[in-house]
Amino acid sequence: MLESDGNQSLSVGKNVATIRRRRGLTLDGLSELSSVSRASISALENGADNPRVQTLWNLADALGVNFGTLIGDSQGERVLDDDGASVQLIDRQTSPKIVEAYLLELPAGIVRNARPHVSGVHEHVVVLTGELLTGPSDGPSLLTPGQSISFAADVPHIYSAGRTNTRAIVTVVYPRLDDASWPDQELNWPRSKTDWESVVSLVERASIEVQNGLGINVKAFRHLGQVSSEKAEEELREKIATIPSNPAVRRFIITQNAPGILSLYRTPHMTSLPSADGSVKGDLTSRCLKLAHYATARPGTYDLDLIHRTVSETSSLTESALAAEILTRNGTPTVPLGVGRVEHSWETGDTDAERLFEARIDVDAYEAYELVHPAYARQTLALACYLPVKDGLKILDVGTGPGLPLAMLRELRPDMHALAVDPSQVAVQHLTRRFSEDPAVEIRQASITELERSNNGFEAAVSIGASHHLDTSAFLAAIREQMKHGGRVLIADEMVSGFSSREEREAALIRHHLWYILDTLVEIPKGAHKGDVQLAQRLAQVLPGAIGMAYSDRSKAARRTIRDLFEEVMAIERPMQPSHPLAVFSRFHLLELQALIAGFDYEVEQKTSPLRFKALARMNGFEITNHHRIYATDGDGFNDAGTHLLVMEAV
Numbered sequence: 001m002l003e004s005d006g007n008q009s010l011s012v013g014k015n016v017a018t019i020r021r022r023r024g025l026t027l028d029g030l031s032e033l034s035s036v037s038r039a040s041i042s043a044l045e046n047g048a049d050n051p052r053v054q055t056l057w058n059l060a061d062a063l064g065v066n067f068g069t070l071i072g073d074s075q076g077e078r079v080l081d082d083d084g085a086s087v088q089l090i091d092r093q094t095s096p097k098i099v100e101a102y103l104l105e106l107p108a109g110i111v112r113n114a115r116p117h118v119s120g121v122h123e124h125v126v127v128l129t130g131e132l133l134t135g136p137s138d139g140p141s142l143l144t145p146g147q148s149i150s151f152a153a154d155v156p157h158i159y160s161a162g163r164t165n166t167r168a169i170v171t172v173v174y175p176r177l178d179d180a181s182w183p184d185q186e187l188n189w190p191r192s193k194t195d196w197e198s199v200v201s202l203v204e205r206a207s208i209e210v211q212n213g214l215g216i217n218v219k220a221f222r223h224l225g226q227v228s229s230e231k232a233e234e235e236l237r238e239k240i241a242t243i244p245s246n247p248a249v250r251r252f253i254i255t256q257n258a259p260g261i262l263s264l265y266r267t268p269h270m271t272s273l274p275s276a277d278g279s280v281k282g283d284l285t286s287r288c289l290k291l292a293h294y295a296t297a298r299p300g301t302y303d304l305d306l307i308h309r310t311v312s313e314t315s316s317l318t319e320s321a322l323a324a325e326i327l328t329r330n331g332t333p334t335v336p337l338g339v340g341r342v343e344h345s346w347e348t349g350d351t352d353a354e355r356l357f358e359a360r361i362d363v364d365a366y367e368a369y370e371l372v373h374p375a376y377a378r379q380t381l382a383l384a385c386y387l388p389v390k391d392g393l394k395i396l397d398v399g400t401g402p403g404l405p406l407a408m409l410r411e412l413r414p415d416m417h418a419l420a421v422d423p424s425q426v427a428v429q430h431l432t433r434r435f436s437e438d439p440a441v442e443i444r445q446a447s448i449t450e451l452e453r454s455n456n457g458f459e460a461a462v463s464i465g466a467s468h469h470l471d472t473s474a475f476l477a478a479i480r481e482q483m484k485h486g487g488r489v490l491i492a493d494e495m496v497s498g499f500s501s502r503e504e505r506e507a508a509l510i511r512h513h514l515w516y517i518l519d520t521l522v523e524i525p526k527g528a529h530k531g532d533v534q535l536a537q538r539l540a541q542v543l544p545g546a547i548g549m550a551y552s553d554r555s556k557a558a559r560r561t562i563r564d565l566f567e568e569v570m571a572i573e574r575p576m577q578p579s580h581p582l583a584v585f586s587r588f589h590l591l592e593l594q595a596l597i598a599g600f601d602y603e604v605e606q607k608t609s610p611l612r613f614k615a616l617a618r619m620n621g622f623e624i625t626n627h628h629r630i631y632a633t634d635g636d637g638f639n640d641a642g643t644h645l646l647v648m649e650a651v
């Protein structure tokens with residue numbers, strides 16, 4: 001425990017709480033990662049408990065920070081356990097590597113078994129007095145005063161005092177993140193017209209390799225001389241804008257370490273929507289289907305002016321969102337109707353008690369900005385096409401959230417009734433407001449897994465973006481329970497490419513989420529609030545590099561970059577309401593980052609692949625009758641990542 005007055009343990013508790021929230025972790029999430037009980041973390045955060053050394057190490061490792069950061073970086077801070085063992089921070093350096101030196105004191109006979117630190121951490125131990133058995137647990141060495149040992153501490157290790165009190169200096173060296181030194185080619189900064197021509201020709205050649213299978217190429221520039229890195233970035237941006245575009249390759253300027261050009265394969269694999277089989281009728285639906293068709297058609301085959309007018313002239317959320325998506329895809333980021341103001345402020349921490357939507361995602365921002373998410377309206381339209389045609393149809397909507405897709409469904413199927421089910425209190429508040437004048441929508445605050453079965457069972461159920469918020473199999477079983485035999489279930493959700501290890505899952509999540517962001521990056525004009533300008537700039541500067549890392553087997557570095565960026569941009573002061581219409585896109589990007597980071601912990605966000613989803617659906621009594629990959633993010637395969645629609649029958 002901390003050898004201190006209550007103030008010090010309070011400050012360690014505050015550090016833990018602050019870092020945990022900045023990392024976007026709930027109490028449950030940190031408890032799982034650290035193996036420290038939820039109650040202990042809660043008591044520690046409230047200053048009601050003095051933590052033990054091992055508890056603090058476990059928490060530091062789980063939070064991805066070093067021990068010194070957790071205890072407040074102040075030299076001389078001493079953590080003392082009940083049995084007399086203590087650790088005291090003596091010195092700390094942060095550059096070029098983080099190095100921390102501690103004085104470890106163990107009374108005679110006391111043993112400490114330490115869990116592995118994060119990968120790449122090394123320890124050096126020098127014994128001052130007494131005897132210490134230390135090193136990796138499966139092969140420790142016995143040291144006497146003046147003797148030392150160095151070992152990789154990313155495995156279980158041990159410190160065991162001999163027959164007398166023991167003192168030792170333990171130096172912990174954290175690995176340096178060489179995040180950006182991964183170019184395929186290093187070039188000198190171009191000085192002449194001919195130099196630039198050769199750079200352009202190299203980038204064009206790289207595009208063919210990227211397009212035909214390599215997937216990624218990075219060219220970095222060195223020897224900038226008098227040219228500042230900002231100027232270099234600007235010049236590179238201008239030059240690559242002049243290279244003919246290739247629809248299968250996206251080029252970005254990267255800025256970490258050295259300026260460079262990143263070329264990435266962008267899969268064009270988007271399937272067109274089902275044609276309306278008579279299930280949806282009406283002018284609005286036909287107009288929407290036409291727009292949805294343009295969204296996947298070749299640019300230049302439709303009238304952009306007309307589509308531009310549609311965004312503002314229509315009174316339909318669905319039509320406006322579909323039209324805006326086409327314009328955004330054609331290089332003019334456009335905000336549809338219904339993208340609003342954030343009406344409430346979201347308080348992190350209040351919702352730690354449960355694994356709810358609002359514990360990890362800002363639900364108010366979600367309802368205000370999610371409409372600019374690529375394919376958000378198209379998935380709903382596709383789903384409407386498959387709803388059974390029947391007067392007075394009543395559907396079950398699972399995980400309705402703040403209700404934007406249900407509002408779109410009501411536009412497309414005004415004859416339909418719905419039972420909206422969602423356990424989130426904030427979501428239900430939005431729903432109650434949105435549908436206060438719509439008697440066709442009944443709202444129930446509940447988990448689908450706890451919903452009582454309706455008498456006859458439903459003929460149709462829908463769920464948009466919700467299946468990955470709970471145990472996939474339990475979600476499917478609970479819906480099956482609510483269905484009539486032969487009933488139709490329509491699931492639209494984001495899924496990732498197949499994975500079989502945590503590492504692969506993280507890389508898949510990064511590639512999936514970041515494409516939604518990279519496809520909608522914006523530049524905010526200088527006149528807007530500087531926080532909004534800076535936010536958009538930082539996202540555009542850092543995220544291309546991060547996705548590049550995820551495409552080149554460097555997902556750990558990518559994850560770290562993303563977490564750090566998230567912390568950095570969340571600290572940027574910006575107005576509550578976006579100061580420019582385009583700033584809405586960056587607000588949506590923050591939501592996407594929140595979802596991605598929640599996905600790292602796999603706690604509230606639990607995405608799977610389409611193939612696995614279909615297997616689990618069959619296991620739970622469904623037959624898959626249709627499958628559409630509505631928006632492709634990562635991978636060329638039909639069962640790769642993106643927004644998917646699955647049409648299933650309860651059998």
Ligand SMILES: C[S@@+](CC[C@H](N)C(=O)[O-])C[C@H]1O[C@@H](n2cnc3c(N)ncnc32)[C@H](O)[C@@H]1O
Pocket residue numbers: 356357370398399400401402403404405421422423424427446447448449463464465466469470
């Ligand atoms: C990403 S939101 C999607 C909301 C909405 N359908 C949309 O597309 O905008 C996921 C929703 O699933 C809800 N959810 C999570 N667990 C659930 C459960 N056990 N039963 C029903 N809904 C759940 C969350 O509360 C959240 O509102």
